[in-house]
Amino acid sequence: MQKHKIKVAQFGLGPIGIESLKLAAAQSWLEVVGGVDIDPAKIGRTLAELTGEASLGGATVHPSLEALFAVATPDVILHTAGSSAATSFAQVRTALEAGVSVASTCEELIFPALKTPEATAEYDALCRRSGARVVGTGVNPGFVMDVLPITLTGVSRRVDSIYVERVVNASTRRQPLQAKIGSGQEPDAFRAKFAAGKAGHAGFQQSLALLAHAMGWTLEKIEETCEPVIAPGPITTKFFQVAKGQTCGLHQRAIGTVGGEAKIILDLQMFLDARNPHDTVVVQGDPALHLTLNGGVAGDSATVAALINIVPRLLAAAPGVRLMTELPTPSWVNPVSGR
Amino acid sequence: MQKHKIKVAQFGLGPIGIESLKLAAAQSWLEVVGGVDIDPAKIGRTLAELTGEASLGGATVHPSLEALFAVATPDVILHTAGSSAATSFAQVRTALEAGVSVASTCEELIFPALKTPEATAEYDALCRRSGARVVGTGVNPGFVMDVLPITLTGVSRRVDSIYVERVVNASTRRQPLQAKIGSGQEPDAFRAKFAAGKAGHAGFQQSLALLAHAMGWTLEKIEETCEPVIAPGPITTKFFQVAKGQTCGLHQRAIGTVGGEAKIILDLQMFLDARNPHDTVVVQGDPALHLTLNGGVAGDSATVAALINIVPRLLAAAPGVRLMTELPTPSWVNPVSGR
Numbered sequence: 001m002q003k004h005k006i007k008v009a010q011f012g013l014g015p016i017g018i019e020s021l022k023l024a025a026a027q028s029w030l031e032v033v034g035g036v037d038i039d040p041a042k043i044g045r046t047l048a049e050l051t052g053e054a055s056l057g058g059a060t061v062h063p064s065l066e067a068l069f070a071v072a073t074p075d076v077i078l079h080t081a082g083s084s085a086a087t088s089f090a091q092v093r094t095a096l097e098a099g100v101s102v103a104s105t106c107e108e109l110i111f112p113a114l115k116t117p118e119a120t121a122e123y124d125a126l127c128r129r130s131g132a133r134v135v136g137t138g139v140n141p142g143f144v145m146d147v148l149p150i151t152l153t154g155v156s157r158r159v160d161s162i163y164v165e166r167v168v169n170a171s172t173r174r175q176p177l178q179a180k181i182g183s184g185q186e187p188d189a190f191r192a193k194f195a196a197g198k199a200g201h202a203g204f205q206q207s208l209a210l211l212a213h214a215m216g217w218t219l220e221k222i223e224e225t226c227e228p229v230i231a232p233g234p235i236t237t238k239f240f241q242v243a244k245g246q247t248c249g250l251h252q253r254a255i256g257t258v259g260g261e262a263k264i265i266l267d268l269q270m271f272l273d274a275r276n277p278h279d280t281v282v283v284q285g286d287p288a289l290h291l292t293l294n295g296g297v298a299g300d301s302a303t304v305a306a307l308i309n310i311v312p313r314l315l316a317a318a319p320g321v322r323l324m325t326e327l328p329t330p331s332w333v334n335p336v337s338g339r
Numbered sequence: 340m341q342k343h344k345i346k347v348a349q350f351g352l353g354p355i356g357i358e359s360l361k362l363a364a365a366q367s368w369l370e371v372v373g374g375v376d377i378d379p380a381k382i383g384r385t386l387a388e389l390t391g392e393a394s395l396g397g398a399t400v401h402p403s404l405e406a407l408f409a410v411a412t413p414d415v416i417l418h419t420a421g422s423s424a425a426t427s428f429a430q431v432r433t434a435l436e437a438g439v440s441v442a443s444t445c446e447e448l449i450f451p452a453l454k455t456p457e458a459t460a461e462y463d464a465l466c467r468r469s470g471a472r473v474v475g476t477g478v479n480p481g482f483v484m485d486v487l488p489i490t491l492t493g494v495s496r497r498v499d500s501i502y503v504e505r506v507v508n509a510s511t512r513r514q515p516l517q518a519k520i521g522s523g524q525e526p527d528a529f530r531a532k533f534a535a536g537k538a539g540h541a542g543f544q545q546s547l548a549l550l551a552h553a554m555g556w557t558l559e560k561i562e563e564t565c566e567p568v569i570a571p572g573p574i575t576t577k578f579f580q581v582a583k584g585q586t587c588g589l590h591q592r593a594i595g596t597v598g599g600e601a602k603i604i605l606d607l608q609m610f611l612d613a614r615n616p617h618d619t620v621v622v623q624g625d626p627a628l629h630l631t632l633n634g635g636v637a638g639d640s641a642t643v644a645a646l647i648n649i650v651p652r653l654l655a656a657a658p659g660v661r662l663m664t665e666l667p668t669p670s671w672v673n674p675v676s677g678r
Binding site for chain 2: 023139143147148150151152153154155156157158159213214215216217285286287288289290291292293294295297298301302303304305306309310324325326327328329330331332333334335336337338339
């Protein structure tokens with residue numbers, strides 16, 4: 001199907017960036033033309049070396065987009081370098097100015113207008129001038145707690161409220177996630193970290209804001225809480241030793257209110273040894289809808305799938321800062337046919 | 340949000356058309372400008388009379404699109420007048436030629452190229468010339484067995500096969516559905532009807548074809564079977580008396596094959612007194628995904644929701660014969676904000 005391969009470059013070569021490159025290497029419809037990272041230990045090395053994927057050939061790591069653009073002309077930047085919309089926008093400005101589109105796992109880019117409305121308007125205008133698009137995507141945020149429930153309401157006559165519950169068994173996940181959820185910390189220390197904005201799941205309020213936007217609801221407020229889950233006994237993982245009474249995970253909730261009523265509730269539990277991982281969506285309305293993803297969706301490896309799968313849809317979209325809900329239905333892109 | 344109301348007209352004033360009008364009447368972002376039906380008993384009557392919705396005012400039923408267009412200028416035709424793509428295309432030709440878009444519940448329009456590739460290409464070219472769009476939508480086909488599984492694969496690194504299972508408790512449904520599934524017929528009589536193309540669920544192969552299209556799979560063949568479900572004892576509904584041993588529903592399967600392998604299996608059971616109605620999607624691949632809609636989605640009332648909800652997305656799409664997967668993520672449209 002694909003006449004010309006889509007050229008991509010990877011911005012950010014941490015664990016998610018490496019996963020993104022490995023998946024990109026398996027796509028016959030993609031050509032990886034380079035990488036960008038500020039780590040001096042990575043600059044100048046080949047992507048084949050860093051990933052173990054020989055098919056990535058001689059493409060190398062550059063210290064900046066400017067340096068990359070001096071030798072390569074990507075169509076899309078795959079951006080996996082942080083959670084802040086303001087920082088991410090600034091990081092990819094050179095690409096957007098050059099009319100190069102950006103697909104990002106930056107959590108706040110799921111709904112950037114929530115925290116950075118001025119920057120969102122500014123970059124949207126920039127994209128419209130240059131012909132570039134930028135979108136935030138992923139599994140959570142980006143799918144299970146926002147895009148999936150929104151899609152479900154496509155068959156709704158009336159939506160009264162939306163409840164989404166996600167339970168993740170953190171024992172099966174990477175070290176950074178086990179650290180993020182507070183594994184082994186004293187409960188009060190974890191609470192203090194969340195209060196200081198240094199713990200908790202990023203992009204939670206953005207998922208809620210995207211849901212509200214799609215439902216046409218103007219929220220009066222978003223309230224977010226995060227409590228530690230306390231280990232009922234000692235827990236040992238590949239990365240942590242948690243004693244009874246210490247933190248073994250988090251229970252985060254966000255509630256969006258309209259007219260004094262809780263219209264959207266997001267409930268996220270990520271903890272070690274969770275026995276019943278799942279994602280559940282309850283739409284109250286007509287018809288009532290009750291969806292469960294048994295076992296849930298593992299975020300780590302599926303996040304880069306969401307990132308790669310959005311590339312052709314992003315390139316076909318109108319220029320601007322785009323939301324996932326403005327792009328065609330997400331779906332797997334066949335690595336051979338590119339469709 | 341909405342500056343100008345979107346003007347719609349209803350083509351087909353059977354039970355689904357009436358439901359569509361009732362839901363349209365509740366939308367502040369829609370203006371209903373008329374109806375079209377060939378039934379002499381309906382022509383000339385007001386939509387308010389036919390639906391009991393006073394807000395539909397003086398808009399009336401016309402015998403043809405030509406007659407409607409003589410007095411009204413709809414932006415979109417809501418089409419609920421049959422299952423055949425060829426017939427539906429011909430019915431709305433006048434609208435498409437005039438650049439008026441069409442949203443339809445016609446089952447075969449979910450993937451019209453399956454049965455009518457030449458007509459699909461012809462009407463696609465016509466739409467591109469005139470600026471019109473046409474799309475088929477609904478609950479099944481149109482959502483649970485196609486668009487929902489496709490959306491789910493947006494987080495897939497690899498898809499090996501897709502299985503979708505739908506169990507409908509027909510006891511809770513309208514008379515025409517209870518009739519369609521063979522209620523009260525002798526099993527052999529039902530089998531003969533299916534073999535003659537006069538029984539079974541319409542649009543089943545189109546759902547499968549849309550799934551294959553979205554996955555980039557070229558199917559070698561689609562095999563479809565339909566067996567009666569036999570009543571285990573006497574069953575009484577509002578509309579039927581079924582004796583033990585008679586047909587109380589259908590069990591329809593469609594299998595799509597690639598390289599001799601069953602890549603897509605759709606399994607539909609619609610029968611009286613079904614105890615566990617649900618929709619389940621199993622995506623084999625990486626990650627494995629297992630989704631269940633507990634209780635399922637009732638087709639009758641949700642079908643017109645899908646129809647109304649697609650209107651703003653359809654109008655924003657590029658002209659042509661469109662697939663649901665080419666439009667932005669479906670979602671509920673708030674009746675007040677029109678968003």
